[in-house]
Every structure is written in structure tokens, then in C-alpha cells.
Amino acid sequence: MNLPRKLRERFGKSDRGTQEPAWVKWLLISISMLFAVVFLFLPLINVFAQAFSKGLGAYWHALSDPDTRSAIRLTLIVAAVSVPLNVVFGIAASWLIAKFEFRGKSLLLTFIDLPFSVSPVVSGLMLVLLFGMNGLLGPWLQAHDIKIVFAVPGLVLATIFVTFPFVARELIPIMQAIGSEQEQAALTLGATGWQTFIHVTLPSVKWGLVYGVILCNARAMGEFGAVSVVSGHITGQTDTLPLRIDKLYHEFDPAAPFAVATLLAALALVTLGVKTFLEWKAEREEKQGQQATVHPGAVDPFSNYRR
Amino acid sequence: MPKDKKHNPLPGFGLTLGFTLFYLSVIVLIPIAALCIKVFGLSWHDFWELATNRRAMAAYKLSLGASFIAALANAVFGSLLAWVLVRYRFPGRRLIDGMIDFPFALPTAVAGLTLANLLSKNGWLGKYLVPHGIEGVSTPLGVVIALTFVGMPFAVRTLQPVLENFDKGVEEAAASLGASRMRTFIQIIIPTLLPATITGFALAFARALGEYGSIVFISGNLPFQTEIAPSLIVMRLENYDYTGAMALAVVLMIFSFVLLAVINILENWASRFAKP
Numbered sequence: 001m002n003l004p005r006k007l008r009e010r011f012g013k014s015d016r017g018t019q020e021p022a023w024v025k026w027l028l029i030s031i032s033m034l035f036a037v038v039f040l041f042l043p044l045i046n047v048f049a050q051a052f053s054k055g056l057g058a059y060w061h062a063l064s065d066p067d068t069r070s071a072i073r074l075t076l077i078v079a080a081v082s083v084p085l086n087v088v089f090g091i092a093a094s095w096l097i098a099k100f101e102f103r104g105k106s107l108l109l110t111f112i113d114l115p116f117s118v119s120p121v122v123s124g125l126m127l128v129l130l131f132g133m134n135g136l137l138g139p140w141l142q143a144h145d146i147k148i149v150f151a152v153p154g155l156v157l158a159t160i161f162v163t164f165p166f167v168a169r170e171l172i173p174i175m176q177a178i179g180s181e182q183e184q185a186a187l188t189l190g191a192t193g194w195q196t197f198i199h200v201t202l203p204s205v206k207w208g209l210v211y212g213v214i215l216c217n218a219r220a221m222g223e224f225g226a227v228s229v230v231s232g233h234i235t236g237q238t239d240t241l242p243l244r245i246d247k248l249y250h251e252f253d254p255a256a257p258f259a260v261a262t263l264l265a266a267l268a269l270v271t272l273g274v275k276t277f278l279e280w281k282a283e284r285e286e287k288q289g290q291q292a293t294v295h296p297g298a299v300d301p302f303s304n305y306r307r
Numbered sequence: 308m309p310k311d312k313k314h315n316p317l318p319g320f321g322l323t324l325g326f327t328l329f330y331l332s333v334i335v336l337i338p339i340a341a342l343c344i345k346v347f348g349l350s351w352h353d354f355w356e357l358a359t360n361r362r363a364m365a366a367y368k369l370s371l372g373a374s375f376i377a378a379l380a381n382a383v384f385g386s387l388l389a390w391v392l393v394r395y396r397f398p399g400r401r402l403i404d405g406m407i408d409f410p411f412a413l414p415t416a417v418a419g420l421t422l423a424n425l426l427s428k429n430g431w432l433g434k435y436l437v438p439h440g441i442e443g444v445s446t447p448l449g450v451v452i453a454l455t456f457v458g459m460p461f462a463v464r465t466l467q468p469v470l471e472n473f474d475k476g477v478e479e480a481a482a483s484l485g486a487s488r489m490r491t492f493i494q495i496i497i498p499t500l501l502p503a504t505i506t507g508f509a510l511a512f513a514r515a516l517g518e519y520g521s522i523v524f525i526s527g528n529l530p531f532q533t534e535i536a537p538s539l540i541v542m543r544l545e546n547y548d549y550t551g552a553m554a555l556a557v558v559l560m561i562f563s564f565v566l567l568a569v570i571n572i573l574e575n576w577a578s579r580f581a582k583p
Contacts, residue, residue, distance in 0.1 A: 249420060
């Protein structure tokens with residue numbers, strides 16, 4: 001720069017106008033760090049500290065309790081059923097919405113979002129009103145000896161309901177951004193529809209799919225309100241891990257619920273790790289000018305594809 | 308119907324449409340319809356009585372009030388966090404940025420459990436707070452704290468992209484025209500960020516209204532004092548009072564749909580600001 005020396009001395013190095021004074025900057029950083037430590041890190045560390053407060057032996061003892069074991073198994077089963085079903089739905093819905101124009105599309109999108117705006121407790125209640133003893137289908141189910149509410153199928157249905165939008169809302173914007181020229185080329189070259197889908201579409205959305213799956217899975221394994229209403233709380237039979245925590249909380253050993261909670265806290269950390277990795281990857285690819293493979297923002301349940 | 312089927316040779320319209328509608332109906336629409344059918348079976352008088360009795364009103368009041376305060380706290384601290392994370396470079400920034408989504412990833416039951424423990428009189432925070440009369444367990448304050456925890460990612464993550472895309476040239480222009488930093492901040496920056504902040508507030512508010520898992524551990528569910536609306540629904544269900552639970556559920560759903568509409572309007576407004 002060729003500013004006159006006097007001017008440069010006065011203005012050249014200063015960003016007084018666009019930069020806060022250093023003390024303001026560090027004050028703001030300190031306040032927000034304090035907030036982050038108290039609200040983010042302390043609760044996390046506390047889970048592990050309380051879980052191990054009685055030693056490793058007690059921790060292991062709490063986890064090897066047969067009822068806790070059965071809760072772990074049930075949580076895995078529920079997630080193993082509901083996540084793949086939502087993946088199939090997510091793929092079908094995103095293909096439909098991204099590749100075709102049809103009337104009622106925005107209404108369909110609104111319906112897909114609906115479970116996000118219903119309180120989990122209310123979604124559980126809906127299933128009770130449909131499948132419960134006094135529910136609409138109750139008499140018929142009873143006559144055929146089918147148990148849904150207060151049994152595993154109810155837990156699965158409630159979990160599917162609350163995790164319903166995750167995969168779809170992740171895939172839709174990605175598929176919309178990619179467009180369908182590649183698929184059309186493959187079809188012109190003689191590939192069948194399924195071949196096109198498996199060899200062309202799936203590879204291009206795979207990271208977005210992984211992103212949707214881990215968020216869906218985290219919520220599926222951690223859901224409390226909806227499953228709490230439909231579970232019936234039969235120890236050893238219909239208690240998932242979060243419900244098991246609730247039950248142990250009301251028992252005598254204060255460390256036991258925290259021991260179980262460490263499993264879910266670890267799941268949350270793994271989820272965050274994978275999520276951060278995928279976002280980092282997407283950012284790097286975007287910088288290299290490629291099509292983004294992940295569409296972050298699933299945290300914000302309303303703004304993904306409306307913009 | 309595809310509008311131009313001739314130019315869209317992609318297969319699978321019928322299959323994906325059929326499956327999407329089938330799955331959507333079975334999982335979402337039929338259960339919602341079940342609630343509606345059951346509620347329409349009630350007389351208006353009964354519904355009104357169940358939805359507005361004293362205990363229910365106290366629960367709405369707490370739910371709305373605590374959610375509002377929590378969303379306000381999120382708007383303030385969330386904006387501060389977003390600002391600090393986007394504008395400043397300091398050690399630990401990436402770690403904290405990654406951890407912002409922690410309340411979203413952590414199962415609510417675990418959040419409630421650990422917050423209740425932290426605020427109890429022997430907990431790491433309660434140890435210092437309880438002697439000063441700040442009780443977090445079984446008080447409305449505890450409800451607010453838990454709701455602030457679950458709503459935080461919404462406020463931060465709504466504002467962050469807006470701040471990242473914010474054109475610094477505007478600030479430089481203001482500064483070069485002689486505005487002090489304070490004046491630039493109040494007259495330029497705050498008005499630009501306001502729509503996103505309000506959207507974040509509304510999202511956190513919507514999330515807090517339906518929240519259940521993190522509250523039950525900390526609130527103690529005392530009727531008229533710390534009982535939120537979702538807790539009262541569960542309470543009525545446990546007493547086999549299905550009609551009572553239904554009435555509350557409908558009111559709660561109306562609250563969330565109104566909020567959803569407001570959020571949509573806000574987002575349209577915000578995106579108008581984002582692209583001048």
C-alpha cells in the first residue's frame with residue numbers, strides 16, 4: 001500500500017471500526033466458554049464420573065444385571081428394525097420427490113416433517129388410541145390375540161414414528177442438488193432401473209445416507225417419551241435402555257442409572273464424531289468444487305428443503 | 308402424475324409413490340387420524356372441561372412459560388456462542404463447535420438424569436447453588452435449565468450460517484463512514500441477524516414445548532408446581548384416563564402447529580433478508 005506515512009500510521013493497521021476491542025473479544029469468548037463448559041461438558045463428564053463413583057466393579061455389576069442386559073438387547077432390536085425401514089422409506093421418498101414433478105409435492109413434504117412437530121408423548125398416545133385395549137383396533141387385535149401396545153411391536157412403531165423424517169430429509173436435498181442426468185445417461189446406455197439406482201444413484205448419495213442413518217439411529221436408541229407411553233414398563237421385557245435408566249433412577253443404587261447412561265452417552269459421542277467427520281468431508285469437497293455429499297442441518301427440523 | 312412423462316424416462320414413479328404413501332399412512336397419518344376420531348367422539352363440553360381444568364391450565368402455563376424463558380436464554384447465549392465461534396479464533400474452538408450438537412445427540416433421559424444430579428444438593432453445581440437458595444431439582448428453574456439444554460443447538464445452528472455468509476464489507480463501509488464499532492453493531496449487525504435469531508428462538512421454543520424425557524428426572528412432577536403438559540398426559544394415561552390425555556394432546560398439537568406456521572413465515576422473512 002502506498003498511503004502517505006502519516007495516514008498509514010493513523011489508519012493503516014487499525015481495524016477499530018470492524019473489530020471489537022481485545023477486552024470485549026476475550027470477555028465474549030470467556031462468557032460463551034463458561035456457558036459451553038457448564039451446559040455441554042459438565043453434564044457429559046458427570047455421567048461418567050457418577051457411573052464410576054463406586055469403582056469399576058460396581059460399574060460392571062450394574063451393566064451385567066440381567067434386566068439391563070435385556071434392555072440392551074431390546075434397544076438393539078428396536079433400532080435394527082426401525083432404522084432400516086426408515087432407510088427404505090427415505091430412499092423411496094427422496095427418489096420420488098427429487099426425480100419427479102407431481103401435484104401435492106409440498107403437502108407430502110409437510111407430512112414427512114409432521115413427526116418432528118408432534119410431542120413424543122403425543123405420538124405414543126396416538127398408538128395407544130389406535131392399538132390399545134380401548135383403541136380403535138383394540139377389539140379386533142384382541143380377538144386375534146395380537147399384542148402391539150405394551151409389547152415390542154408398539155416400541156418399534158413408536159420409534160419409527162419419531163425417527164420417520166431423518167433419512168428422507170437428509171437425502172431429498174442431496175438428490176435434488178444432483179439432478180438426474182447421470183441416471184438418464186445410464187438408462188440410455190441400456191441399464192435397468194435397479195442397476196441405475198444401485199450403480200449410479202446410491203454411490204452419489206452414500207455419505208448423505210450414512211449421515212441420515214447415524215442421526216436416525218441415535219434418536220431411535222435414545223427415544224424416551226414415545227416408547228415410555230407404549231412400553232407398559234414390564235421389567236426385562238419391554239424396557240429399552242432409556243426406560244431402564246428411568247427405572248434404576250427410582251431404585252436404591254444411585255450409580256446404576258449412570259452406568260447404563262454411559263452406554264447412551266458413548267453412543268452420542270460416536271454419533272457426533274461421525275457427524276463432524278462427514279461435515280468436514282463435505283466442506284472439503286465443496287472447496288474443491290465438487291457436489292456436496294452431505295447436507296448438514298438436520299438439527300434444524302424445518303428449514304432443510306424449503307429454502 | 309409426472310407433468311412431462313415423455314421427457315422423464317426415469318422409472319420408479321409408481322413404485323416410490325405407492326410405497327411412500329403407504330408407509331406415510333401406516334406410520335403417521337393413521338395414528339393421527341386415530342387421535343382425531345377419538346377426540347371427535349367427545350362432546351365439546353367434556354373436551355373443554357378436560358382440556359382446561361385447573362391442573363391442565365397450570366401445566367400449560369408452566370410448559371409455555373418455561374419453554375419461553377428457555378428459548379429466550381437460548382436466543383441470547385446461542386447468539387453469543389454463534390458469534391464467538393464464527394468471528395473469533397481461539398484454542399478449543401473446533402471442539403466446542405463440534406459439541407454444540409451434543410444436546411441433540413444425547414438421549415433426553417440421560418440429559419435429565421445428569422442435569423438432575425448436577426443440580427442436586429450434593430451435585431457439582433448444586434453444592435454451590437443450593438446453599439444460596441438456588442434449587443434446581445423439583446422447581447420450575449430446573450425445568451427451564453433442562454429445556455435450555457435441549458434447545459441450545461437450534462439457536463446456535465440457525466444463526467451460524469447467516470453469520471458466516473454475512474458480508475463484512477457492510478461493516479467496513481459503516482466504519483469508514485465514521486461509525487463506532489458499537490454503532491455498527493447496533494445499527495448494522497443486530498438488524499441483519501435478528502430474523503435468524505428469532506427463527507432459532509422459535510425452533511427452540513417448539514422443541515421445548517413437546518419435551519418430556521429430560522424433564523421428568525429433574526422436575527419431580529409436582530401437580531400445579533412442576534408438572535409440564537406432556538407429564539400430565541403421561542400421568543392421565545397411567546390412570547387410564549384416555550379421554551383426559553387426548554384432550555391435552557390436542558391442545559399441545561394445536562400449540563405446535565401454530566408455532567410451525569409461525570416458523571415457516573419467519574423463515575420466508577429471514578431468507579428475504581439473506582438474499583437482498
